[in-house]
Amino acid sequence: MMFNTYVFQVGLVSLLLQRFRALLLFSTLYLTLSICLHSWVLNLRWRASYRFVWTDGLQALFVFQRIVAVLYYYLYKRTAEYMGDPRLYVDSIWLREAFARARQ
Template sequence: MVDYLTGRYVPIVAFQLILLISDLLINIVSIILRSYNALILVFSVIQILCIILAFSTIFIQFFSTYVYQVGLIELLHERFRHTIIICLIYFIATLGINVWSLLLRYNETYKGNWPIEFIVFYIVHRLFAPVYYYEFKRCFLRISDPRFYEDSR
């Protein structure tokens, strides 16, 4: 696999992997437990917090690299721009789908009558989730590369 995942990188990668798996599990559980409004609210808040934490840890890793400390921010931006954009889109889509579904639930219009716009947005969100998972995993494995943390001289 990846031979540079040793030492100080393992806890960070493990934490990010836990956040990613928790997001995936919340997406799955929210389908199964859709009749329990209070649980869906709690899971929605936890999911949003996990995404924010995951995004924050990526930026903390960016800020701790030698490349960033030297001032080569453009290099990091160039290599991880797509991941940042995909993470932001997924965060906004997840926030939107959670708020919209909770509004439908608490307005009592969620008894099997889903608006077509909600169904389309829900399907697009669920189809976009694997893209987010792939990009996020790729990003935290790439940023764990020791070459970002040492002088190349």
């Protein structure tokens, strides 16, 4: 969706990155934690497939991953709502001012 905005098309990628910095950070963190959690769970289940294995470290990672998931989904919804702002898709005064600041 970011690539379809007028802001991106005129070259103000830094403005979009600045606006969505938190989402990009939490997306990367959530992806990393999810991969680590699922890899650890699969590794434990492959070693002992006939019994339930749940370690303290795995539980801590699970809780931390779920907390980050809540923040990730909140930021994702907020970004989706913001992407519906018509100011991002047309030329406007604030965009011209941002473009002038970026050129200086």
